[in-house]
Amino acid sequence: MNLVFKEYINNAKSITFYLIKWLIVSLVVGIIVGSLSAFFLVSLDFVTIKQTDYRWLLFLLPFGGAFISFLYKRFGNNAIKGNNLIIEQANGEEENIPLRLVPLTLFGTLVTHLFGGSAGREGTAVQMGGAVAEFTGKIFKLNKFDRKIIIICGISAGFSSVFGTPLAGTIFGLEVLSLGLIKHDALVPSFLSAFFANIVTLSYGVNHTHYSIGVIPELNSILVIKLITAGIAFGIVGLALSRSIIIIKKFYIKWMPDPVIRSFVGGIVIILLAFLVGTRDYLGLSLPLLQQAFAGTSEVFAFLWKLVFTAFTLGAGFQGGEVTPLFEIGATFGSTLSTVLMLPTAFLAALGFIGVFTGATNTPITCFIMGVELFGSEGAVYIFLICVISYLFSGNSGIYSSQIISIKKGTFTNDNGP
Numbered sequence: 325m326n327l328v329f330k331e332y333i334n335n336a337k338s339i340t341f342y343l344i345k346w347l348i349v350s351l352v353v354g355i356i357v358g359s360l361s362a363f364f365l366v367s368l369d370f371v372t373i374k375q376t377d378y379r380w381l382l383f384l385l386p387f388g389g390a391f392i393s394f395l396y397k398r399f400g401n402n403a404i405k406g407n408n409l410i411i412e413q414a415n416g417e418e419e420n421i422p423l424r425l426v427p428l429t430l431f432g433t434l435v436t437h438l439f440g441g442s443a444g445r446e447g448t449a450v451q452m453g454g455a456v457a458e459f460t461g462k463i464f465k466l467n468k469f470d471r472k473i474i475i476i477c478g479i480s481a482g483f484s485s486v487f488g489t490p491l492a493g494t495i496f497g498l499e500v501l502s503l504g505l506i507k508h509d510a511l512v513p514s515f516l517s518a519f520f521a522n523i524v525t526l527s528y529g530v531n532h533t534h535y536s537i538g539v540i541p542e543l544n545s546i547l548v549i550k551l552i553t554a555g556i557a558f559g560i561v562g563l564a565l566s567r568s569i570i571i572i573k574k575f576y577i578k579w580m581p582d583p584v585i586r587s588f589v590g591g592i593v594i595i596l597l598a599f600l601v602g603t604r605d606y607l608g609l610s611l612p613l614l615q616q617a618f619a620g621t622s623e624v625f626a627f628l629w630k631l632v633f634t635a636f637t638l639g640a641g642f643q644g645g646e647v648t649p650l651f652e653i654g655a656t657f658g659s660t661l662s663t664v665l666m667l668p669t670a671f672l673a674a675l676g677f678i679g680v681f682t683g684a685t686n687t688p689i690t691c692f693i694m695g696v697e698l699f700g701s702e703g704a705v706y707i708f709l710i711c712v713i714s715y716l717f718s719g720n721s722g723i724y725s726s727q728i729i730s731i732k733k734g735t736f737t738n739d740n741g742p
Contacts, residue, residue: 346513353460353477354520357453361485361521362528364430364448368609371438375608382598382607385439386591389642392432393583403428404583406643407447408726410454414475415501415728418468421458421475425451432643440607441594442633443644445486450645453482453521476501476510477517484518485525487647488532492694493518499687503720504731506689533611535618535655535677537699538670540706550665551675551706554658555713558676561657562683562714565631565650566723572639583641590640597633606633610652614677617655620662620669627657646723647681654680671706674699679710683718686727 375381396404403409403425413421433448457478461471476497484493494515498507541547580586598604605613606629613630616622623629634649658676662669674695682691688711695707720729 350516353517357481358485358521358524362525362530382440386588388435388439389587389591390584393587411726425455436642441642442637444648446647447645449482449486453478473510480514480518481521485521489697490518490522496690502728502730537674539668555710556717558679559683559714559717562680563718568635587641613652617659617673618670622656627653650681675710679714682711682714686722688715
């Protein structure tokens with residue numbers, strides 16, 4: 325009995341030390357990342373307004389893209405990997421995450437949005453989080469194992485603070501690293517970092533827009549069949565975006581090896597697309613698309629055009645994330661699909677918002693939790709159904725090429741041979 329008691333006391337001491345250590349480390353990460361995210365979101369709102377007010381800025385997109393690529397080519401080194409660099413280090417690689425990644429990705433993303441490139445926000449937040457976490461780990465002299473954990477903390481803090489979803493941010497940092505596995509060893513530090521970062525961002529007066537899921541239909545067999553159909557479609561659309569970015573990127577690299585030229589030409593392509601479509605709705609962050617989707621006023625093929633604009637922007641090497649465009653592609657596609665499946669528009673727009681995100685990132689648990697955080701728990705069963713179906717039908721690789729495939733979908737072993 326005494327041995328059991330002593331073992332319990334020793335374990336309690338060890339756990340208490342572990343908790344105190346990560347409380348301190350996570351607080352530091354949360355304060356810095358939350359502050360950077362607040363500055364980023366305020367700046368992003370500013371450049372988005374300017375991009376909308378001064379239409380001629382679009383014609384500077386090729387020059388802005390070329391300048392960004394020049395900066396990365398001259399000063400970036402491995403920072404050009406972006407999110408994939410952060411994911412690789414969280415998976416145990418030993419490359420340095422340079423602190424200069426923070427100003428590079430921040431400036432690059434703001435320039436992209438100022439001149440009308442179609443990109444998102446999470447990539448910038450995750451990269452800033454990873455770089456800050458790496459720097460913080462060096463200050464605290466963390467060992468190799470703890471380095472992986474603190475980088476996960478940076479990922480979670482960045483995601484949480486930029487979207488205002490601390491629970492989804494927590495799981496995103498754990499789930500995005502590996503298909504089929506979640507790193508529970510970083511659960512507590514990840515949550516603390518996401519929690520603190522979100523509070524810090526909110527303390528600056530930064531607010532996040534939320535949308536209503538609207539009327540939720542009663543559960544029946546016909547509804548389940550319709551939602552399974554929608555989930556499959558959302559997964560395919562998510563796959564389409566991730567594949568499109570890769571194909572376009574490979575094409576640009578093959579014919580234009582110099583990243584400066586690539587981005588310049590890519591900017592011209594976006595300008596031509598804007599004139600081809602005859603609208604500026606798909607330039608920049610395009611948040612009005614979400615409002616239109618939930619109101620049922622979006623164009624039938626709005627999801628397809630936003631996908632095309634985003635794929636050509638990111639494929640050409642412009643900075644930014646994929647997640648906000650995924651939200652818009654999913655919501656507008658859900659809005660369009662609602663007329664076919666005869667379901668409430670806002671309901672299916674909300675499910676598309678989450679479903680396409682799931683399909684492109686292979687993070688179903690994150691997306692489910694995010695859906696509950698954003699739309700409430702009343703539709704939790706439907707949100708989960710959409711997430712798992714979309715996840716199953718979106719292939720084994722998504723927008724993050726460094727995501728390890730630990731267990732292929734549809735298998736029950738970790739044998740990933742051909």
